[in-house]
Amino acid sequence: MISSVVVLGGGSAGLMAALTLKRKLPQLQVRVIRSPDIGVIGVGEGTTASFPRHFFEYLNLDAREFYADAQPTWKLGIRFLWGPRDDFFYTFSKEYEQRWPELRRNVGFYHDENLRFVGPISALMAHDKAFAKNPDGMPNLHRNHAFHIENIKLVGYLETVCRKVGVSITDGNMTQAEIGAIRVAGREERGVTALLLASGERVTADLFIDASGFRSELLGRALGEPVRDFSDALFCDRAVIGGWTRTDEPIRPYTVAETMESGWCWQIEHEHWINRGYVYSSRFIDDDAARVELLAKNPKISNEPRVVKFRSFHSKRIWVGNVVGIGNASGFVEPLEATSLQVISVQTSTLADALVDALQEPTPTMIDCFNRYHSTQWNDIRDFLAVHYAFNTRLDTPFWQTCRRDIALGEAQQVVDFYQENGPSALLSGIILHPTNSFGLEGYLALLVGQNVPYAKRYHPSIAEAQAWKDRCAIYNVNAQQAMSVKECLQSLRKVGWIKAT
Ligand SMILES: Cc1cc2nc3c(=O)[nH]c(=O)nc-3n(C[C@H](O)[C@H](O)[C@H](O)COP(=O)(O)OP(=O)(O)OC[C@H]3O[C@@H](n4cnc5c(N)ncnc54)[C@H](O)[C@@H]3O)c2cc1C
Structure with missing residues (x-):
């Protein structure tokens, strides 16, 4: 039975793990040990939309407190200066996949090269606007937003909330992890029996979270869990x-x-x-x-x-014996889609849910499925990023020539094959990609259409249909023009005390 958890590391991964576990299982004793000498990575400023959903929907945290301490601004997606177009937008909402009654096909087919947006969110981005204005003058904070937040401010906010919910935090350096036989899920395994701190303290727990960043003190160094290296597709380091x-x-x-x-x-x-x-x-x-x-x-x-x-990799298993790796200790890919905080949200929520469902006594099948799920998540991210590099024709430098020639697409190859034969059809999205893929076909269509990747079956809409599409875009355009900029949103939230005065 797991009733005590020690988290090694007080970066965003360690504190999000501690907060998530304590919030979902308040009966757990949760303690964070973090080194004041090593400190935190101090980069990681963009999130995806899964981050606010984790905080405000899954953990039900107070948004006002978050805004006051973390001081975020809003991010609706990514503007890519990439491929042959001037730019294109990737959003966190479904735009290319969307089907409308007046159009015979999904939106991806109607995108023309001169149009910078294909839906309400990309229209906001094209106009540098964030949210529509409510009648009371406040921004209508739609669900498809993410944040820009400075890592240090996020860590400061997380520390405050962790302490409030009863997580204890110790400043200390772990100098050694004791390894020995432990019992997990009814099996005898090799695991961590204690952490030895420079202060002389010997720290024990039922479960250890390795959130020690790239040092991967427990999962990597102490237990020697092998990794899958992504340098065949992700060359940046x-x-x-x-x-x-x-x-x-x-x-x-x-x-x-x-x-x-x-x-x-x-x-x-x-x-x-x-x-x-x-x-x-x-x-x-x-x-x-x-x-x-x-x-x-x-x-x-x-x-x-x-x-x-940095290096791009993931640990083959992130739950090994009585150690679960979270954050950079368990894997990392470069920040082109700003996925690390998303991965941490998913890792911590599935861990908390697994402990809840298993009545804090995780079974072998639960642990195996947990590991398979997280391995799939990492591979999905790697494959999606490969598509960014393999089709970017903007520059002809040795780096980009090598990317276009040598990058292995992995599982993304089947999405690209389907697209090249059938165009941006969203008809079979659930078959082309498995349902837990966090980018979905929408993400792929944004990248493939946005980079003008050619496909065989060009669709030429009728005059009536082309007009219907134009009319729809005109509405997006007007709505976006009338919406609020980030600056206006900050001003209005500051007026009602959500954000501190500057
Ligand atoms: C260039 C770059 C850009 C990035 N951009 C983004 C982005 O836009 N969006 C995004 O989501 N992510 C981004 N990331 C990733 C993001 O920064 C991290 O994934 C995230 O902050 C989690 O870090 P962490 O907590 O795993 O590690 P860290 O912040 O490194 O924390 C590690 C913790 O472990 C402690 N520790 C380590 N060893 C010991 C020891 N022996 N004893 C005691 N304590 C120990 C440290 O003191 C620290 O508290 C980026 C990363 C890089 C490299």
């Missing part, structure tokens, strides 16, 4: 990051992903700070040249850009 204080630039309601010579560059929008990060492959460019390219594109950068190294 570093980022150089800088930014500047916002002056008169509008706060955009999306992350920009811009093609660079040996990778791509994000632009993330905080209220007072603009954050740029060039994600690149060290096989094709060195750190100094990457820094020079970043600064040439962004002459406003005012701080000294810092380089962060």
Whole structure:
């Protein structure tokens, strides 16, 4: 019976794990141990829509408290400066897959190359607007939004909420994990028997969460769980990051992903700070040249850009014996779709639900299915990102030539094959992709149509249908023009005390 949990790590993964477990199983004793010397990664500023759903729907946390402490801005999706078009939008809502009564096919077929939007959310993005205005002047916070949040502010907020719900937090360095025989799910296995801290304390628990970041102290170092390496599809392994204080630039309601010579560059929008990060492959460019390219594109950068190294991988199993890996300790892919906080939300919620359903005595089949599910999640992300790299024709540099030539699409190959033969049909989405794929066919259509990937069966709508589509787009356009910008939304929430005065 699991009644005590120790979480190693106080970054966003460790604190989200502790919070989720304590919130869903208040009877559990949950303790976080985090090193003040190692600190947290300090990057990770974009989320997907699963993040607010995890916090406000699954955990039912107070949104006001979150806004006050984490100080987010809103992100409706990603604007890709990618492929042959000037740009295209990826949203968190279903737009390309949508079917309308006046149109014979799903929206993907009607997208023309001059049109920047295909639905209400991409229309908002095209106009730099975030939400429609309610009659009381407040933004109508639709469900298809995510956030831009500074990692340090998120960690600060999580710490406050963790303490409030009864999680204990200890500053301390773990110097050794004791390994020995333990009983889990009725089986004798190798597991962690205790953590030894530099203070001399020996910490025991029924379940250990490894949230120690890239160090992967328990899952990787102590238990030696093998990993699947993603470097056959994801060549980038570093980022150089800088930014500047916002002056008169509008706060955009999306992350920009811009093609660079040996990778791509994000632009993330905080209220007072603009954050740029060039994600690149060290096989094709060195750190100094990457820094020079970043600064040439962004002459406003005012701080000294810092380089962060990473690798793309996942642990074959994330639940091994009495250890569950969460966050970077269990896997990582580069932030092109900003998926890490989404992965952490899914990992922590499935762990909490598994413990609830198993009456805190997880069975072998529960643990096996948990591991298979998370392995599938990682592979889905890897395959989807591969599609971003394999079809981007914007630049002809050695990096992009190699991506187009060498990237293995994995399971995404069958989606691409279907699309190339049948066009952007959403008819069989549940068959082409399994239902737990977090991007869905919608995500693939946004990327394939957005990058002008050719397909065989071009559809030419009748004049009446083309007019019906135009009329629909005209409505999206007018609604988007009348909606509120991020700045206006922040001002209105500040008036009612949701956001602190600056
Ligand atoms: C370049 C880059 C950009 C990113 N962008 C995004 C993004 O846009 N969106 C997104 O969702 N994610 C992004 N991420 C990922 C995101 O930053 C992390 O996945 C997320 O913050 C979780 O980090 P973590 O908690 O696993 O690790 P960390 O923040 O590194 O925390 C590890 C914790 O473990 C503790 N620890 C480690 N060893 C010990 C020890 N021996 N004893 C005690 N404590 C120990 C540390 O002190 C720390 O508290 C990005 C990552 C990178 C590298």
